[in-house]
Amino acid sequence: MKQINRYIDSVFNKEDALLEEVISSIKENEMPPISVSPSSGKLLTMLISISKAKNVLEIGALGGYSGISIARGFGKEGQLTSLELEESYSKLANNNLSKAGFADQVHYITGPALDSLEKLVSDDKQFDFFFIDADKENYENYLNYCIKLAEPGALIVCDNVLAGGSVADQDAKPKRYTEFMKKFNETVANHPQLESLLIPLGDGMTMSKVMK
Numbered sequence: 646m647k648q649i650n651r652y653i654d655s656v657f658n659k660e661d662a663l664l665e666e667v668i669s670s671i672k673e674n675e676m677p678p679i680s681v682s683p684s685s686g687k688l689l690t691m692l693i694s695i696s697k698a699k700n701v702l703e704i705g706a707l708g709g710y711s712g713i714s715i716a717r718g719f720g721k722e723g724q725l726t727s728l729e730l731e732e733s734y735s736k737l738a739n740n741n742l743s744k745a746g747f748a749d750q751v752h753y754i755t756g757p758a759l760d761s762l763e764k765l766v767s768d769d770k771q772f773d774f775f776f777i778d779a780d781k782e783n784y785e786n787y788l789n790y791c792i793k794l795a796e797p798g799a800l801i802v803c804d805n806v807l808a809g810g811s812v813a814d815q816d817a818k819p820k821r822y823t824e825f826m827k828k829f830n831e832t833v834a835n836h837p838q839l840e841s842l843l844i845p846l847g848d849g850m851t852m853s854k855v856m857k
């Protein structure tokens with residue numbers, strides 16, 4: 646899987662000074678190096694651009710790598726709401742999104758995502774695209790909130806669903822969240838309101854269309 650991802654990243658991704666700066670800023674701030682892979686970021690940009698999504702909700706901001714990939718997809722006409730637990734992370738992400746020219750189009754809500762999601766539901770907010778990339782143990786809760794907050798036909802993308810390959814390969818090193826992901830993938834695949842597929846790019850992304 647690693648070799649194939651390296652191949653895809655090297656052939657299909659051009660050098661990107663802005664995203665390289667985001668990676669450096671994450672390192673300088675001693676934050677974990679867990680941004681989406683370059684190809685996963687590009688997939689987000691393409692999905693948002695193709696689906697013409699304009700109102701995006703992200704769960705898990707880190708330093709803004711996926712945030713910039715998302716914003717590039719909607720260009721000058723969209724809005725990103727991003728939920729992040731750590732205040733210092735949302736500040737860095739905000740800073741990086743501003744450098745990328747999206748200062749007026751991004752809004753960070755700091756705190757546990759479950760609390761922020763409950764508030765978004767009670768405020769009757771709706772979104773047309775979701776990116777779930779935070780604590781894996783809560784993926785199923787996040788999925789349920791995203792379905793509540795979804796406009797008909799919205800897309801929900803979830804990262805790390807292959808758990809380093811361990812959901813499918815018994816020889817791969819198991820992760821803390823391997824069993825959660827196995828169960829989560831079954832839930833996504835069989836959910837009556839979702840039409841879904843798993844794309845084996847980066848650490849694996851499920852992509853679901855919400856039927857309402």
Ligand SMILES: C[S@@+](CC[C@H](N)C(=O)[O-])C[C@H]1O[C@@H](n2cnc3c(N)ncnc32)[C@H](O)[C@@H]1O
Nearest residue numbers: 680681705707710711729730757758778779780
């Ligand atoms: C894998 S990183 C996100 C990477 C980011 N999407 C990117 O690709 O640029 C996961 C993020 O989720 C955040 N997180 C973890 N638990 C959370 C929670 N309960 N509520 C909100 N954010 C949380 C972490 O602080 C971390 O920044």
